[in-house]
Amino acid sequence: MMAEEWEPKIVLFACNWCSYGGSDAAGVARFQQPPTTRIIRVMCSGRIDPAFVLEAFLEGADGVCVTGCHIGDCHYINGNEKTKVRYSFLERVVKELGIEPERLRLEWISASEGEKFANFVKQVTEDIKKLGPSPLKPEGVQ
């Protein structure tokens, strides 16, 4: 029996109004995407605490994506601008820890961009497959 190919586990935070809609649109329009993501819906990307992202890594995620509405389209005035500020902190911590920068991604995806969502997931999965399992994965976690 052939060993199954390793599939990364990616935690994807999606905001309720745009990127979660985008993932819906991808499904409705039948854009194919690899089943590697675990989507966590939040009301706004501004709700995504950097601690959530760090915890996801520590619990064994091979990659974490932060997605939200395009700048200027936030349904809560400027939630995604705050995400941007927080993300700059996160980026530095992840870089300093020596984790490959490809494992952490920020992308703005609107509710109508189903194709963009599917392509984004494809791209991220491909990148992380090349890198292999995350060095922060705890022992015993697949």
Place this chain on the structure above:
Amino acid sequence: MNVGECYLGWSTKDEVREKGASGGLVTSVLAAALEKGLVEKVLVLKKISEYDAEPIITDSVDEVLESAGSLHAVPVGLSKKLGLQLTRLGKKIATVGKPCDVRGMYEMALRDQINIDNTYIVGLNCGGTMPPILTRKMLREVYEIDPEEVVEEEIAKGELIFKTKDGKEIAKKIDELEEMGYGRRENCRYCFVKIPTNADLACGNWGVPKAKQGQATFVEVCSEKGIELLENAVNAGYIELESASEKGINARKKVEQAMIDLASKWREELLPSIPDEERLSFYIKELEDCIGCGACKTVCPVCACGDDSKCTTMISELDNHKISLYHLIRFLHIMDSCVACGMCTDVCPAEIKMSQLQARFSLPFQEEKEYVAGMTLEKPPFFEVR
């Protein structure tokens, strides 16, 4: 008197001038502020021994006068002590502070922990403080004197001088001591803020002419509150002032620049860059001794979350993480505001160099954002959102 002006000053009281490190100006300014009712309380260091002191908040002029004299081997963080709500209740407090204390106070003010309008800060120039236990060891092994015999210490012209009870005076070059592993705390060696221009007054002995060395303090007026403090002390007859010469001002700048150059050298040596692929194992190894006591958070002046902080509530005994989430959250959380006071390293019972680890995150981050934590009360520019 105007903001930005520089003066030479000294105490009019003989015993304070004798006891103070350079003319007793700081002590006298604080005592005058208390006596004339400019402030209700004063925060000073109460000396216990040459290596130990306790920060106290007092309303007794005598206790303030008693605190005269410098203590280089007592690295106490004063900012956290100040956050005892007194200033928020409207009480006016005068305090002393090293640059890192002052920066800590500003960061606390940004987080609504103290009311800076009610706080008069007399800043002290600082070339660094020394860890008390290591200093005692150094006295025994390098200076070959009994640490308990020391009555006075002084830093002058790059030399660390100790005077003993029987009048002996031994001087050694600080550079040489530091090469041997003694001397200043590591975070002081790579600290770039030597003159606390963010305080109300910046005092020190840099820029004092040779003839007055040890007899006068060089003081820069940095704010309106600084003017109030100085004028009050002059009017109360506690201090005498004269304008500082151009030569003195330049000499002070030169000393500061020399210290900053030395700091960049030390930064390269103490915080060497680690190749990307080895970093994770470096941090895992450094933090593996952590016993989770939380002392580094308790003493941290910029940490204001309180008991319900994310770093303590999001972790659990059952976690099987490679690095504790507590540390990662703290690294991230104070990356923009760490003032590198080094208290976390000092209190760690497992001897983890927390401050040095934090510096690997915060120094490049603050440099990238062109921001130095704790220098102004303005919101950091990178926090601006439309």
